[in-house]
Amino acid sequence: MHEYSQSDLTRIFQLTRPLLRALAREGYIPPAARHGKTTYSFHHLQILRTAQALRDAGIPGPKILRALENIRNTRAWAIGASGKDVEIREGGQSWEAASGQYALQLASLAATRVSSLPVIAQPPPGVAAAEALYARGYALESADAVAARAAYEAALRAHSEHLEARVNLGRLLHLDGELSEAERVYRQSQTVSALLSYNLAILLEDLGREAEAAAAYREALAQDPYLHDAHFNLSRLYERASLPREALRHLLAYRRHILQFGDGAPHE
Numbered sequence: 207m208h209e210y211s212q213s214d215l216t217r218i219f220q221l222t223r224p225l226l227r228a229l230a231r232e233g234y235i236p237p238a239a240r241h242g243k244t245t246y247s248f249h250h251l252q253i254l255r256t257a258q259a260l261r262d263a264g265i266p267g268p269k270i271l272r273a274l275e276n277i278r279n280t281r282a283w284a285i286g287a288s289g290k291d292v293e294i295r296e297g298g299q300s301w302e303a304a305s306g307q308y309a310l311q312l313a314s315l316a317a318t319r320v321s322s323l324p325v326i327a328q329p330p331p332g333v334a335a336a337e338a339l340y341a342r343g344y345a346l347e348s349a350d351a352v353a354a355r356a357a358y359e360a361a362l363r364a365h366s367e368h369l370e371a372r373v374n375l376g377r378l379l380h381l382d383g384e385l386s387e388a389e390r391v392y393r394q395s396q397t398v399s400a401l402l403s404y405n406l407a408i409l410l411e412d413l414g415r416e417a418e419a420a421a422a423y424r425e426a427l428a429q430d431p432y433l434h435d436a437h438f439n440l441s442r443l444y445e446r447a448s449l450p451r452e453a454l455r456h457l458l459a460y461r462r463h464i465l466q467f468g469d470g471a472p473h474e
Contacts, residue, residue, distance in 0.1 A: 209243040209400070209430070219258040225267045229257065230341070233334065234274060237341050239370050242401035243430075336365035343374065351378055369397045373405060380409050389413070400430035407439065416443050434463035 210218070215226055215238070230237040235250045246254075253274070260270045343357030358375035361368050372395050379388035392406040407422035420443045423436040437460035444453035 209245050211243045212238040214243070215254065219254045221254065221257060221261060222267070225257065225261070225270070228267065228271055229253070229274075232271060232275070233337060236337065236370065237344060239373070239401070242373075242404075245369055245397075245399075332365045333368075336361040336368040336371065339364060340368055340371045340374075343371065347374070347378070351382070354378060355382075367395070367397050369395065369399055369402070372397075373399065373402050376402070376409075377405055380405070380412070385409060385413055398429055400426045400433050403429060404433060404436055407436070411439075411443075416446065419443060420447075432463065434460050437463065 212223065212226065215221065216223060221229075226235070226238065229235050234253050235246060236244050238244050257270055257274075261267075339357050339361035343354040343361065346354040346357060355375060355378050358371040358378070361371035362375065372391060376388045376391040379385075379391060388409055389406070392402055392409065395402055403422050403426035407419045407426060410416070410419035410422055420440060423440045423443070426433050426436045427440075437456040441453045441457040441460060444450075444456065
C-alpha cells in the first residue's frame with residue numbers, strides 16, 4: 207500500500223484534479239482525503255499510470271473515463287492512442303474503447319503507443335458501499351456535520367477498515383466534544399496510519415494524557431517522517447515535561463523541515 211496526497215498525485219502522474227476526482231467518483235481510485243494522505247494499492251497506481259499514458263498521448267479526460275468503463279471487466283488487453291481516440295487490441299483485432307466498435311487497421315501498429323492495462327476488477331460489495339458512503343460524508347461535511355457523521359458510521363459498518371471514513375469520523379466526534387467516543391473510533395482501527403496516530407495524539411492532549419499523546423506523535427512520525435507538525439507538538443510536550451534536550455531536538459527537526467519544504471497545511 208502507498209500513501210499520497212492529492213498534490214502528490216498531480217505531481218507524479220501529471221493528471222488534473224478534475225480528472226482525479228472523476229476517477230474517484232467512478233470508483234477507480236479512492237477519494238482523496240481533505241487533509242493528509244490517502245492509501246492507494248498497487249492496482250490503483252496501475253490505473254493512474256494508464257490514465258497518465260493516455261493523457262500524455264493527447265486523449266481527453268471524458269474519453270479516458272469512457273474507455274476505462276468499457277474495459278472495466280476485461281483481462282489481458284493492450285491499450286493505446288490512435289489520434290484522439292483510445293484503441294484496444296486483443297490479438298489481431300482492434301476496437302475503439304470509447305464506442306466499442308471494431309477499428310479498421312489503417313495505421314501502422316508500430317506507430318501506436320501501447321501499454322498493458324491491468325484488470326480493473328470491481329471491489330467487493332462492502333468496500334464499494336463504504337467508498338460511496340465515505341464520498342457522501344465528505345461532500346456533506348461543510349453543510350451538515352451530523353449527516354456526514356452518519357455517512358461515515360455507515361461506511362465503517364459496510365467495511366470496518368475504511369481508513370478515511372474512520373479518520374474523518376474521529377475528527378468530527380472530537381470537534382463535537384465526544385472525546386471518549388472519538389478515541390474508541392481511532393483505537394479500533396487495524397490499519398496503520400500517520401494521520402490517524404496524529405489525530406489521536408491531539409485528542410489525548412485534550413484529554414490531559416500527555417505521555418500517551420507523546421507516544422502517539424512518535425508513532426505518527428515513525429509512519430511519516432515528514433509530518434513536521436508532530437515534531438512541533440512533541441517539542442511543546444517535552445518542554446512541559448521538563449525534558450529540554452528532547453524538546454530542542456524536535457523543535458530543530460520542525461525548523462529544518464520548514465526551511466526545506468515550507469509551511470504546509472495543518473495535518474489535523
